[in-house]
Amino acid sequence: MGEGLQRILDHLRDCQYRLTPQRRLIVETLLDYSQDHLSAEDLYRIVKRRDPAIGLATVYRTLDLLASLAVLTKVNFGDGCSRFELSAAKRYHHHHHLICEACGVVQGFDEDLLGGLERTIERRTGFRVHDHEVKFYGICHQCRQAAEG
């Protein structure tokens, strides 16, 4: 439990940032909700239950800070706000997102399988790929079954 938490808090301290209770609470909550894609507002609502005095601005600032440290990744699903998720370990690229056009559910897909494409891009264009962000739009398994077939 303290595993990932400790690593992140250490990272903050190593970068000279202060370990405030608000930051600790926010990081703990992000780990608790590591399967979700929380917006600042989502996170604020959750975190407020444990610290009713916390400010929305602090949530925004902390999310920005963690994203700047690459602890978090900011993602945009086109619903009018930024969402955040824990980043993959340094040597992995970010997982893909499968977005159901029927029910809106977002699921992750872990294998990236893009090495070949990235090498092709580099060969043909000279563009050196560092990372990618991939979204697939379609119909999830549940919705396909619900639609009979």
Next chain:
Amino acid sequence: MGEGLQRILDHLRDCQYRLTPQRRLIVETLLDYSQDHLSAEDLYRIVKRRDPAIGLATVYRTLDLLASLAVLTKVNFGDGCSRFELSAAKRYHHHHHLICEACGVVQGFDEDLLGGLERTIERRTGFRVHDHEVKFYGICHQCRQAAEG
């Protein structure tokens, strides 16, 4: 020249939308700037030169309309506003975007080469893929050369 323009205007009329001079001007301009990724504000500024009376709300409304008809695709490069580009023909998926982390340039990459990955996703998760949105982050050819090589 009237080629793509006429097809889009016909599409509007077929869907019972009125062919106003504002819509015609906006579509013409989008075709003129088909290599770019214009924001509503960008487009407004350009279009205002030919019709100083045009309103920003009309630009927003027309972009929404064209996106709802799949004439345009809305893309988000994380710079605080939505951007638009002409959609690929119906049977093609959208092209990929290569985004340079050094100079910010966005270039397209046309072959999608994701058929295999999409089949793998469908096989393993039951998710039926209709389309994708793919961004690669890295360093463009120019910037790599500028950085010595």
Next chain:
DNA sequence: CTTATCAATGATAATCATTTTCATTGAATC
């Protein structure tokens, strides 16, 4: 354990992209 420092916080106001409202205009139809 104090004390001093200055980063961090919370409340609030400000920004900025986008949307809504509403009176007026004009494209399409007959």
Next chain:
DNA sequence: GATTCAATGAAAATGATTATCATTGATAAG
């Protein structure tokens, strides 16, 4: 040419995010 109602432009409203600023408190020195 007259009718109708979708489309427009100006302006206000909205909503996410950011900036401001007085106050607080984490951290490090004494």
